[in-house]
Amino acid sequence: MEKGFDTEKYLEIQSSEILKRVNNFDKLYLEFGGKICDDFHAARVLPGYDANAKIKMLEMIKDDSEIVFCISAKDIENGKMRADFGLNYEAVTLKSINDLRNFGLDVSAVVINRFSGEKKALKFKRYLENIGIRVYLQNEIEGYPADVDKIVSEEGYGKNPYVNTKKSIVVVTGAGPGSGKMSFCLSQLYHDNVRGMKSGFSKFETFPIWDLEIDHPVNIAYEAATADIGDVNMIDPFHLQANGVAAVNYNRDIENFPILKSILKKIGMDIYASPTEMGVSKAKQGIIDDEVVREASKQEIIRRYFRYKKENLLGIVDKGVVDKVEKLMQELEINEDYRSVVGAARQSAMDAVAKEGKGNKGFCCGSAIQIGEEIICGKNSELLHSESSCIINALKHVSNIPDDIALLSESLIKSIQGLKEKIIKNSSPSLDVSEVLISLAISSSTNPTAKKCIDNLPLLHNCEMHTTHLLTRGDENGLRDLGINLTTDAEFTPKIYFRS
Numbered sequence: 001m002e003k004g005f006d007t008e009k010y011l012e013i014q015s016s017e018i019l020k021r022v023n024n025f026d027k028l029y030l031e032f033g034g035k036i037c038d039d040f041h042a043a044r045v046l047p048g049y050d051a052n053a054k055i056k057m058l059e060m061i062k063d064d065s066e067i068v069f070c071i072s073a074k075d076i077e078n079g080k081m082r083a084d085f086g087l088n089y090e091a092v093t094l095k096s097i098n099d100l101r102n103f104g105l106d107v108s109a110v111v112i113n114r115f116s117g118e119k120k121a122l123k124f125k126r127y128l129e130n131i132g133i134r135v136y137l138q139n140e141i142e143g144y145p146a147d148v149d150k151i152v153s154e155e156g157y158g159k160n161p162y163v164n165t166k167k168s169i170v171v172v173t174g175a176g177p178g179s180g181k182m183s184f185c186l187s188q189l190y191h192d193n194v195r196g197m198k199s200g201f202s203k204f205e206t207f208p209i210w211d212l213e214i215d216h217p218v219n220i221a222y223e224a225a226t227a228d229i230g231d232v233n234m235i236d237p238f239h240l241q242a243n244g245v246a247a248v249n250y251n252r253d254i255e256n257f258p259i260l261k262s263i264l265k266k267i268g269m270d271i272y273a274s275p276t277e278m279g280v281s282k283a284k285q286g287i288i289d290d291e292v293v294r295e296a297s298k299q300e301i302i303r304r305y306f307r308y309k310k311e312n313l314l315g316i317v318d319k320g321v322v323d324k325v326e327k328l329m330q331e332l333e334i335n336e337d338y339r340s341v342v343g344a345a346r347q348s349a350m351d352a353v354a355k356e357g358k359g360n361k362g363f364c365c366g367s368a369i370q371i372g373e374e375i376i377c378g379k380n381s382e383l384l385h386s387e388s389s390c391i392i393n394a395l396k397h398v399s400n401i402p403d404d405i406a407l408l409s410e411s412l413i414k415s416i417q418g419l420k421e422k423i424i425k426n427s428s429p430s431l432d433v434s435e436v437l438i439s440l441a442i443s444s445s446t447n448p449t450a451k452k453c454i455d456n457l458p459l460l461h462n463c464e465m466h467t468t469h470l471l472t473r474g475d476e477n478g479l480r481d482l483g484i485n486l487t488t489d490a491e492f493t494p495k496i497y498f499r500s
Helices: 007-022 040-045 053-060 073-078 089-102 119-130 181-194 217-225 237-243 251-267 290-313 319-331 340-356 386-398 410-422 433-443 448-455 473-481
Strands: 027-032 065-072 107-115 135-139 169-174 199-204 233-235 248-250 366-371 374-379 464-469 485-491
Touching: 007 027, 007 053, 007 199, 027 181, 040 217, 040 290, 065 073, 065 089, 065 181, 073 089, 073 107, 073 119, 089 107, 107 119, 107 181, 119 135, 135 181, 169 181, 181 199, 181 251, 217 233, 217 248, 217 290, 217 319, 233 237, 233 251, 237 251, 248 251, 290 319, 290 485, 340 366, 340 374, 340 464, 340 485, 366 386, 374 386, 386 433, 386 464, 386 473, 410 433, 433 448, 433 473, 473 485
Parallel strands: 027 169, 027 199, 065 107, 065 169, 107 135, 464 485
Antiparallel strands: 233 248, 366 374, 366 464
């Protein structure tokens, strides 16, 4: 993948901007939008961006900062999932805390927002406290956010627990959108103001990139990524009026700004003329090749389109979300075929149908992966899923191994199949990607060819891949672990109405 973004340059400029902002206050509550760890969306649309760039930035200012993690009680109760990990928000919270600790950073507290007696939230609170983490419950405020007089009073923010913090920068992050980060920040500002402290509030969000044009593919990719929650990019009218400069922001921030400004004014912090002024993002400064970034963003928009098509099929999102992203693709004059692996995977399935003589292509599955300029395909068989076949063919390609050499012995595969059929009672005994990777690892101890392939697995990271059918959990997890950018037509096969 060509590089379009310089992370080191960006981090230097961004950390300096944050430290400059905190100089105006005794304490700065810095709301982190997006993902604090493993920001794969940013890494995909800004090739060269380190998925843990925010972590590295925090390492640069860690002597002055601490972290508070927010999660919504409603998301806990509803079992909301983060798709790139396949984890619910409680698990994402725990993973993030663990990842931060591995980087030498610590979460000083977890705040469960929008609480109204949810039992699952209370259970999660007990668990966090059992492992030594401070936890606070913030109840929903009646009339929020419109009733400013009540919100900024002893009956509103005054009823929230005050979270004691020690550092001058309090980084406030969460499991995902709607975690109550801003509500927590404003509540803390209220309490600090009562205590006579001069505290401030800023937002750090990578997207949309405010000083790129509104129709730049990077910003359109953000709109595609948030189509399921209804975000729309807009020119910030407050910023345009106050500064005479067009700046890109999104609808929720712009629509909520008048109320937010009223709350901040009542708290005693009326310093921002626009929602854009609240932000401290310098992402544009890290872009070193605009064309590379534009192309990467177009690919991400198509990936989002396929993801929403799959989620619509599974009943997770409605058809309007799919239609919205399709419209964004039309604005950029791209379609499914713009993604090279899509046609190759579909052709592989059709070739398998022709070879097997089957009239229903649902029985034959195709997969394709792109490595450099090469596209390598795979199809399903009695021994392997199409994804497994594709990965094996890709490993042979990057390892210069002839096609006629078997990486896994048929006897090994048959032995695993026997276990799946007789003991586990799996109706689909052919090997998925996770099982193939484990088998390769076992074989590598005695088979130099298999070891060479294991050593070359990192070469598949960030490769583009497409499949024609709904994947099993073992295929999804294996490809996710390899860091492959996967899309799928999500067609049902006779054996995958239930995904094991």
